[in-house]
Amino acid sequence: MEKNLLEQLTLWHDNDEFEKIVGKIAEIPEQERDYDVVSHLARALNNLDRYEEALQQLWTIKTEGEHDPLWHFRVGYAYYSLSQYEDAVNAFEMANKLDPEDEDAEMLLKWSRHEIDIITNPQENSMAVQPNAIASVKNDTLANELNNFKERIKPFQFIEHDSGNVSMILNVGVYKDEVFQTRADEGFEGNGYDWESLAVVFLVEKMPHLEDSVHFDPEADMFCAYSDHREALQKFAIGFKDACEDDAVIRDLFSRAELD
Numbered sequence: 579m580e581k582n583l584l585e586q587l588t589l590w591h592d593n594d595e596f597e598k599i600v601g602k603i604a605e606i607p608e609q610e611r612d613y614d615v616v617s618h619l620a621r622a623l624n625n626l627d628r629y630e631e632a633l634q635q636l637w638t639i640k641t642e643g644e645h646d647p648l649w650h651f652r653v654g655y656a657y658y659s660l661s662q663y664e665d666a667v668n669a670f671e672m673a674n675k676l677d678p679e680d681e682d683a684e685m686l687l688k689w690s691r692h693e694i695d696i697i698t699n700p701q702e703n704s705m706a707v708q709p710n711a712i713a714s715v716k717n718d719t720l721a722n723e724l725n726n727f728k729e730r731i732k733p734f735q736f737i738e739h740d741s742g743n744v745s746m747i748l749n750v751g752v753y754k755d756e757v758f759q760t761r762a763d764e765g766f767e768g769n770g771y772d773w774e775s776l777a778v779v780f781l782v783e784k785m786p787h788l789e790d791s792v793h794f795d796p797e798a799d800m801f802c803a804y805s806d807h808r809e810a811l812q813k814f815a816i817g818f819k820d821a822c823e824d825d826a827v828i829r830d831l832f833s834r835a836e837l838d
Contacts, residue, residue, distance in 0.1 A: 587618045594784055596622040613642045620652050627787050629656040647677035654683070658690055663697070666690040685727075689809070727812060731819045736812075745804040746815045748773065754822055757832055765837050770796030775835040776828075777803060780818055783831065788814055 583602075590598045599622035603615055611619075616639045623632035633656045636649065643649025654669030670687035673680060728736050733753050737745040750770055757776075758768035766772050774796045781789055791810035795802045803818075805811040821827050 584614065587615075591618070591621065591625075594625070596625045600626070613639050617643075617649065617652070620656075624652060624655055624659070627659070629659045632656045645676065647673045647680060647683065650676065651680070651683050651686075654686060654690070658686055661693075663690045663693045667694065727816075731815045734815060734819060736815060743804055743806045744808050744811050745802055746811055747803075748801040750799060750801055754828065757825075757828055760829065761832070761835075766835075769798050770801045771798070771838040772835070773801035775838055776832050777801070777818060779831045779834050780821055781814065783834075784821065785814060785817055 587599055587602070590596070590602075599618055603611065603619045603622075606615060616635050620632045620635040623629070623635065633653065636643065636653050636656070639649070650669045650673035654666045654673060657663070657666035657669060667687065667690045670683050670690060673683040674687055677683065731746070734746050734748050737747060739745065750768055750773055755768045758766045758772055774794045777794060781792060785792075788810050791807045792803055792805050792814045795804060803811065803814065805814075821831065
């Protein structure tokens, strides 16, 4: 791949301009596309929720991708998104084997196994105490994973409700307050409604595929996002927290927030 093309594809990816990636690569004859080009194409298709097309592209470079953990991760991500969890487990297991430090691959591997467990053993996944020792170990593993997730998104809190819905909340006024102060002259105070305005920009620009699943219900002193899709809110929570921790990214997103 030409260096300039690689840099352009990477820039488009960083800016979530996935359609541009697909369009540019479509201009390149298939016989002239190397491993890196097809990898970029498959990643962009995954980000556009075109998972079957992503898999088709990934299979064309299967031999070259055999020892690439990112190839296996992208295959697993496509299968997971298509709810083909057994295939996802196989792919994430290989990605994890090739790169044990990849936390995302490890997390999605656990989520895939959990989905299989729910499908095959629905009664074992109830909140009741189970006498089976193996089932208890499974529950402990899932509990540890949830705890790790909750630690990762602090100071946001992840709340599970009896109804099955989940919420992500933040008591506002301290965390990232300096970001909101940059537009105090426009009326921004850093309250829950201002956080919603910021979160909406993030959701629309960075995770548009979750717009129908993640909703907001702020109050003056609290930001709240909620969903009846646990996985969707977890993905949003991780992405939004990571964005908040990148000062340049969060200030750029906030520059387009609209005062409620």
